[in-house]
Amino acid sequence: MVGQKRPLKPKHVWAIRVRLEIANSHRDLALFNLAIDSKLRGCDLVRMKVVDVMASGQIKERASVLQSKTKKPVRFEIMEGTRASLERWLEEPLMIGSESLWPGRFHERLHISTRQYARIVRDWVTSIGLDATAYGTHSMRRTKVTQIYKKTGNLRAVQLLLGHKKMDSTVQYLGVELEDALAIAEAIEI
Numbered sequence: 001m002v003g004q005k006r007p008l009k010p011k012h013v014w015a016i017r018v019r020l021e022i023a024n025s026h027r028d029l030a031l032f033n034l035a036i037d038s039k040l041r042g043c044d045l046v047r048m049k050v051v052d053v054m055a056s057g058q059i060k061e062r063a064s065v066l067q068s069k070t071k072k073p074v075r076f077e078i079m080e081g082t083r084a085s086l087e088r089w090l091e092e093p094l095m096i097g098s099e100s101l102w103p104g105r106f107h108e109r110l111h112i113s114t115r116q117y118a119r120i121v122r123d124w125v126t127s128i129g130l131d132a133t134a135y136g137t138h139s140m141r142r143t144k145v146t147q148i149y150k151k152t153g154n155l156r157a158v159q160l161l162l163g164h165k166k167m168d169s170t171v172q173y174l175g176v177e178l179e180d181a182l183a184i185a186e187a188i189e190i
Helices: 010-022 026-038 042-046 080-090 114-127 137-152 155-162 167-174 176-187
Strands: 062-066 073-077
Touching: 010 026, 010 114, 026 042, 026 073, 026 080, 026 114, 026 137, 042 114, 042 137, 073 155, 114 137, 137 155, 137 167, 155 167
Parallel strands: none
Antiparallel strands: 062 073
């Protein structure tokens, strides 16, 4: 499939969460939840450190990460469910002494790779019956901002949350022009 990967719908998010909770997959649940909340690109998400989300033994309510693409910090809220899943993940024996939030299996690799993250995302979407070619790591980045835009229509908020410099980038990213034009056309009867 060519073009942008689709964002997940709320029903997809809940279906994946339920499957991960049933499977007691603490890492994947924490990774999934933080991917949705943070709206980070995969390369920035996999490089996160424990100190990015934890201070004084507590999971932060808000975090800030320097984006590798733009070299600008982006702030995001860590929701209650995400904080709980991160706490469970950080209690795992593998996490003792780890600086990386998503440590790799091999000592020479400090964190999981973006390729490994892509495989994990593929497994999530196929586990609920979605076509893996239509979704990818960027689907995680797009999911929450798409819902924010649908519920508020606030492009500026979405621009800030994604760390975009130009509003045009945000408009193109969300596919706003076409969606809005179709909605307007459907609402007007002649």
